[in-house]
Amino acid sequence: xxxxxxxxxxxxxxxxxxxxxxxxxxxxxxxxxxxxxxxxxxxxxxxxxxxxxxxxxxxxxxxxxxxxxxxxxxxxxxxxxxxxxxxxxxxxxxxxxxxxxxxxxxxxxxxxxxxxxxxxxxxxxxxxxxxxxxxxxxxxxxxxxxxxxxxxxxxxxxxxxxxxxxxxxxxxxxxxxxxxxxxxxxxxxxxxxxxxxxxxxxxxxxxxxxxxxxxxxxxxxxxxxx
Amino acid sequence: xxxxxxxxxxxxxxxxxxxxxxxxxxxxxxxxxxxxxxxxxxxxxxxxxxxxxxxxxxxxxxxxxxxxxxxxxxxxxxxxxxxxxxxxxxxxxxxxxxxxxxxxxxxxxxxxxxxxxxxxxxxxxxxxxxxxxxxxxxxxxxxxxxxxxxxxxxxxxxxxxxxxxxxxxxxxxxxxxxxxxxxxxxxxxxxxxxxxxxxxxxxxxxxxxxxxxxxxxxxxxxxxxx
Numbered sequence: 001x002x003x004x005x006x007x008x009x010x011x012x013x014x015x016x017x018x019x020x021x022x023x024x025x026x027x028x029x030x031x032x033x034x035x036x037x038x039x040x041x042x043x044x045x046x047x048x049x050x051x052x053x054x055x056x057x058x059x060x061x062x063x064x065x066x067x068x069x070x071x072x073x074x075x076x077x078x079x080x081x082x083x084x085x086x087x088x089x090x091x092x093x094x095x096x097x098x099x100x101x102x103x104x105x106x107x108x109x110x111x112x113x114x115x116x117x118x119x120x121x122x123x124x125x126x127x128x129x130x131x132x133x134x135x136x137x138x139x140x141x142x143x144x145x146x147x148x149x150x151x152x153x154x155x156x157x158x159x160x161x162x163x164x165x166x167x168x169x170x171x172x173x174x175x176x177x178x179x180x181x182x183x184x185x186x187x188x189x190x191x192x193x194x195x196x197x198x199x200x201x202x203x204x205x206x207x208x209x210x211x212x213x214x215x216x217x218x219x220x221x222x223x224x225x226x
Numbered sequence: 227x228x229x230x231x232x233x234x235x236x237x238x239x240x241x242x243x244x245x246x247x248x249x250x251x252x253x254x255x256x257x258x259x260x261x262x263x264x265x266x267x268x269x270x271x272x273x274x275x276x277x278x279x280x281x282x283x284x285x286x287x288x289x290x291x292x293x294x295x296x297x298x299x300x301x302x303x304x305x306x307x308x309x310x311x312x313x314x315x316x317x318x319x320x321x322x323x324x325x326x327x328x329x330x331x332x333x334x335x336x337x338x339x340x341x342x343x344x345x346x347x348x349x350x351x352x353x354x355x356x357x358x359x360x361x362x363x364x365x366x367x368x369x370x371x372x373x374x375x376x377x378x379x380x381x382x383x384x385x386x387x388x389x390x391x392x393x394x395x396x397x398x399x400x401x402x403x404x405x406x407x408x409x410x411x412x413x414x415x416x417x418x419x420x421x422x423x424x425x426x427x428x429x430x431x432x433x434x435x436x437x438x439x440x441x442x443x444x445x446x447x448x449x450x451x452x
Contacts, residue, residue, distance in 0.1 A: 036348035066292065073340045092378045099336035102376045106332045114299045134376050142372040149365040150328045152318045152358075 003213045006031045009110050009119035013061065015049030018123035018166055021174050023057060024181035025165045026085060026121045030132055033117070034061045035108055039076050039100070040133030050188040054148045056187065071098055075192070082193040084203035089169075092131045093205060095192055101134035105143055105162070112160065113151045121163040128171040128213060130205045140164050171213025178221065186222035199226045233387075235345035238333050239287065241275030243414045243436060244349035247400050249283060250407035251391045252347045257345070257407055260287045261334055265326070266295030266303050271424050275415040282413065297324055301418070307381045308419040310429035318357050319431060321418055327360035330390070331369055337413055338386065339377045347389040354439060356431045366390050397439025403442035405445065412448035425452045 009030035014037075015017045026032050036050040047063070054061035069077040074097040078080075083093055093125060101124065108120050124135040140162050147160040154160055166174050178185065190210045191200035200207050202225040214221035235256035239245045240263075251283070252258050262276040280287035295303040300323040302308075309319055327350065334346050348360040359365060366388050373386040380386055392400050404411065416436045417426035426433050428451040440447035 064296070068336065070290070071340045096378060098339040098378075099332060099376060101371070102335060103329070103332045104326060106329045109328060110294065110297045112298045113324040133378050136375070139372070139375040142368070142375045146328070146368040146372040147367045149362070150325060150360050152322060152324075177275045191393070 003095075007119065008033065008117045009121055010035055010112055010117055011028055011068070011103055012036075012108060012123070013050045013053065013120040014123070015046035015053060016123070016206075017171075017185060017213075018125055019050075019176060020053050020183050020185070020188045021178035021181070022121050022123040022165060022179060023053065023059075024183050026163070027057065027059075028117060028181075032057070032059045033111075033115075034059055035104075035111060036061055036063050037104055037107070038065045039097075039103075040067050042076060043194055045189045045191075045194055049187055051156075052187050056184070061216065062111070065080070066103065066107070067098060067106065067220060068097055068103065070168070073098055081156065082201075082204050084193075084201070085208070086205065088205050089129075089131050089195050092133070095130065096132050096206060101132075102143065103141070109147050109151065113153050116153060118158060119161050119163060120153070121165070123166050123176070124164050125166045125169065125171075127207050136138075137164070137167055142168070169215065170211055172216035175213050175217045175219055194214075195226055199224050201226055231407070233345065234341070234343045235258065235347055236261055236338055236343055238262075238330055238334060238349070239276045239346040241272035241277075241279060241414060242349070242416050242432075243397075243404075243411060243439075244351055244400060246279050246409050246411070246414045247351040247404035248347050248391060249279065249285075250409050252389070253283065253285075254407075256345060258285045258376070259341075260281060260282075260285055260336075261330075261337060262287055262289050263330055263333070264289055264291045265323075265329075266293050268302060269420055270417045271420055271428065275413055278312065278413050280334075284411070292329065294323055294326060295405070299324055303340070308385070308427075308430050310419075310427070311434070312408070312431065314431055314434065315357050318359070321356065321431060322358050324361070324405075327358075327365070327370065330375075335373050335377065335386065339379050342379060344380075344384060345387050345389060350390050351352050351392045351395065351397075351400070353394060354435050356435075363393055366393070396433055396442065398442035401439050401443045401445055414448070421452055425450050427452055
């Protein structure tokens with residue numbers, strides 16, 4: 001490989017604030033292919049955001065259609081109310097989608113193996129987050145170990161690396177870093193319960209974390225709230 | 227829970243010889259729900275076999291439809307010739323489907339979490355096998371560790387266990403054990419490249435391992451070969 005040629009990587013791009021930031025971080029050192037998942041979520045504003053972010057960054061976006069709604073038990077796939085103005089971090093909320101990141105990363109691993117890509121980026125964050133178990137460093141570490149046992153293309157120095165550049169950052173630090181890299185946060189979508197027109201509710205966990213992040217970073221929040 | 231009530235488990239049932247045996251082993255101690263995957267494989271004889279085996283055993287079979295053919299690179303999903311009469315175990319053959327067992331087990335984990343089931347059975351075997359990396363005990367151990375970090379329902383003693391009762395058995399031992407438990411191997415399908423009428427080719431890795439297993443166990447092979 002030419003010394004000037006960047007290595008390829010996969011970025012899981014949901015269309016949210018975190019993954020848009022990860023994309024810009026990954027682009028510094030890698031050629032990026034993005035994956036996004038149409039998994040049966042109740043609204044598609046995230047997917048549209050992912051498409052627009054990919055287009056702006058001139059990268060290929062692969063949309064993978066899977067059905068996590070068949071398992072139910074989440075406010076993000078089922079007809080369960082999204083909690084509003086709740087205390088964040090006390091317990092794992094009903095917006096948790098069982099095994100979502102495991103399934104997303106497993107598909108990313110299949111894509112990685114077939115395309116001989118060893119680096120996968122995911123925007124998990126264990127600080128300003130809702131307490132989902134599959135966003136913690138312990139989960140990522142164990143997934144990475146498993147990934148290196150699961151495939152036939154990892155050998156010797158050639159190992160799968162799951163990159164989590166946001167894992168220890170506050171939401172304010174993520175936003176500050178993203179703005180340095182030129183992320184346009186008005187293109188990103190965080191809200192779990194948007195209006196039909198796509199306006200953010202301002203009261204779900206995702207909106208509360210997002211608003212608090214912009215406030216702490218002393219940046220004007222470009223989000224359109226109801 | 228009543229002391230006489232069996233715990234629930236999930237069995238991954240492909241319709242092959244191994245998973246049919248696992249089902250009968252699991253039934254001794256558990257109430258079984260089976261999962262099977264329509265994953266874009268080139269033929270559906272396995273799926274039909276899984277349905278018939280589930281019916282005979284009077285267990286619920288959940289068929290999960292996913293698309294591994296989109297990743298390509300396997301003779302089991304693509305228009306790549308299935309190798310015949312090759313030396314088994316020298317290298318990982320083109321019948322390997324990238325990351326298949328990781329994805330299957332991830333879906334099983336989602337089903338487990340939603341249904342509060344802690345025991346998952348899979349018929350992997352690292353002795354009379356084609357060398358697939360995701361059939362080895364190292365992979366299963368690492369998946370189990372990851373599974374216990376990935377979910378919110380595992381706490382304290384309540385841990386996910388991935389059961390692999392066949393992992394150290396020869397094909398002959400598997401068949402002998404299955405026959406003791408009443409498995410009807412004429413209902414199972416192993417061949418990677420059957421005729422349109424469903425006759426087994428007798429020459430692919432799966433057929434060769436199956437035939438050698440029956441021969442070593444000194445049991446008449448009930449399979450219909452071409």
